Amino acid sequence: MTLLNVNQLHFAYGDRTIFDQVSFDLEPGQIMTILGPNGVGKSTLLSCLTNQLKEANGQININDRPLDSWTPKDLAQHMALVPQDYRSGAHLTVIDYLTTARAPYLGLGQVPNGKDEQLAIDVLEDLGIKQLLHRRLPTLSGGQMQLVAIARALVQEPELLILDEPMAALDFGRQRQVLKIVQQLAKRGVAIILTTHIPNQALLLNDQVGLLFPGGEFLAGHCQEIISSDRLEKLYHCPVKVVYVPELGRSICEMC
Numbered sequence: 001m002t003l004l005n006v007n008q009l010h011f012a013y014g015d016r017t018i019f020d021q022v023s024f025d026l027e028p029g030q031i032m033t034i035l036g037p038n039g040v041g042k043s044t045l046l047s048c049l050t051n052q053l054k055e056a057n058g059q060i061n062i063n064d065r066p067l068d069s070w071t072p073k074d075l076a077q078h079m080a081l082v083p084q085d086y087r088s089g090a091h092l093t094v095i096d097y098l099t100t101a102r103a104p105y106l107g108l109g110q111v112p113n114g115k116d117e118q119l120a121i122d123v124l125e126d127l128g129i130k131q132l133l134h135r136r137l138p139t140l141s142g143g144q145m146q147l148v149a150i151a152r153a154l155v156q157e158p159e160l161l162i163l164d165e166p167m168a169a170l171d172f173g174r175q176r177q178v179l180k181i182v183q184q185l186a187k188r189g190v191a192i193i194l195t196t197h198i199p200n201q202a203l204l205l206n207d208q209v210g211l212l213f214p215g216g217e218f219l220a221g222h223c224q225e226i227i228s229s230d231r232l233e234k235l236y237h238c239p240v241k242v243v244y245v246p247e248l249g250r251s252i253c254e255m256c
Contacts, residue, residue: 002064003028003191004049004160009058011041011048017216018044022058024210024220028159028189031182033202033223035195036212037236042195043084045212046164049193050081062160076104080158082149084165084195094132094140094148095120101155116155123154126184128177142169150178154185161185163194167201179204199232199242199253206250211235227253 002025009022018041026032036042047053049060051067060067062078070078080101090097098120099112106112124130129147132140140148146169153161163182167175179201182192186207196202202209202223209223213235219226232240232253239256 001027003062004193005059005061005064006049007059007061009045009048009056009060011044011053011056019212019218020216022210022218022220024208026160026191026193026208028191029186031186031192031194031205031207032210032220033194033196033205033208034210034212035197035199035202035232035235037214038197040212040214041216042212043164046081046162046193046195050079050162051075073104076156078158079160079162080153080156081162082146082153082164082166084168091136091138093134093136094124094151095134097137097148098123098152098155101152104156119157120151120155123151126154127151127181143171143174146170147174147178150181158190160191160193163192165195165197167196167198175201199227199240203227203242203251203253224251227251 004026007023010020011018022045034042044053048056054068062070095117099116102112102116121130121133124133127147127150129144132144132148137145146166150166167178170178182194182205186192206223208220209226210218210220211226211231212218227242229240229242232242240253241256242251242253244251
């Protein structure tokens, strides 16, 4: 069953094409990693997929239903976004902040209950940051805030989780932790789209990949078919080698 269908999506700022003919399907449990250089339009593409930018031409369907037919509340029960530059000026504690993600499931005048709080605690525990439970948001480091933002998206219980450079502010160990969480969520049937500047993360996840080239070309498919030295050199304009490492049982990407 196709959860997300994107067909011939085109977006431009005036006469400058950002991307053109973007087409791919995503099923429950699949992971799509989108690669592309700085400023190429990866975040713009995610904004179109989450209905924040409505000027794109083409078709986006979720569960065979056009994206523009969803109400914000209904869409929030199916899709969650963690943006690239995440900031919150609120002075809430982490637990109070996470439970705000339950709003799409609450009726008028309802407030989160004990079950919602327990869900938030469980998510923090899965991410290994339960110790932040009662910390206030302004006291968190950038990396901690990024993990809390991911936690809030998970508390939303989405079918489709969209992450814009989720590991940019994280150290090496935390990056691996988030990749493991992504893999675990996929095993539970959550579809995931994430952007990254690190091809090795796509190779490690070993699932769907989208390459967004300067000029708007988009190439999508399984990473073993899509990621190659030639394509990554074209994408990043630098010498790159994709080599198979027997000890790892997979390919890795190295700059030359």
